[in-house]
Amino acid sequence: MRSSRIAYDVTVGRWPPNARERLESAALDLFVENGYEETTVAQIADRAGMNRATFFRHFADKREVLFGGEEVLGGLFADAITAAPTAATLSECLQAALAAAAAAMTTQQRAKAAQRVLVLAVNADVQERGLLKHARIAKSVTAALRERGNDELTARLGAEMVMLAFSVAFERWMSAKDDEPFTPYAEAALSDLQTRAADLVLPSRLSA
């Protein structure tokens, strides 16, 4: 479909997605069709109607094309925490972070995410890269919470809470119907975890 790469897409009423998004879509399609290991960067670029040089302007290597969303997510979390009102509690900051994630969790992203889940399930080295991205997002959330004056441990615990709530929300959302919005899943996952966090607090603290 190289000839269509600058065509107006009448089905969604807009110009086709930009180079980065097209490379991601092409890569995911090929990984699912032919296998991650079997797919080359040249094939991805070709499917997207570009050349290898363009691919490497957007992604450092083949694995990175799977994790563009992670960079976006880390930024959304951190920006939302930074932008929260000065008086916002820790809980409110975590809620703001998860609410902001919804911007990246569209129906289109959900379809891509389903492909990624399939690819990650059978490729250990891709899983490892995913964990590295996960760790980096947690660090950026920790930094954003620290900047608000939370101490180091509170910030790290808050970041783990955001990451776990996001994972739980993501899993539930992926199991739901296609057109469900992400936000209610994010809110429910965080609330469910906050309920359970009471069991982590020492009894003397709860009654204080």
Added chain:
Amino acid sequence: MRSSRIAYDVTVGRWPPNARERLESAALDLFVENGYEETTVAQIADRAGMNRATFFRHFADKREVLFGGEEVLGGLFADAITAAPTAATLSECLQAALAAAAAAMTTQQRAKAAQRVLVLAVNADVQERGLLKHARIAKSVTAALRERGNDELTARLGAEMVMLAFSVAFERWMSAKDDEPFTPYAEAALSDLQTRAADLVLPSRLSA
């Protein structure tokens, strides 16, 4: 020092450590001396007074030699949770897990850990493997908590708490004097995090 491999070690009053431990020590020494990438499995085996085949009986690849302790740690955490009294609360299970970790955190292990920190700091792919191990330990803790009847979310949250408390304790312990025991650091880290977990719980839950 191949000739000394079955010698009685008069300085510590015992036979030298077993093959697995000797391979670990040899690998860490070489990684620190010559660099991780530059060190071959053959060199590690040679330094330990063994051959490559023996290395591969103990470790799947060069990276794995850095993470033998992680397997041990996951087992210690899970076994301690499983062995906790039936009436033990979630907090008591987490305390038991961290207390059990002390068995692996000896002065000898601390010296190895310091070498590992140096190697991991400059090798991204080794960091990725470390995160995979970390994720596996968290899964085994989650499974052990689930088996005690905790629900899925409580178990996952509890596992993240154990992992974070261990990380914090480990960092503090590594910054302390050489001969400090690990247990007080583990207890303090968990307690410090449990205090902060109160901020994660919704206000209505705390006063309930």
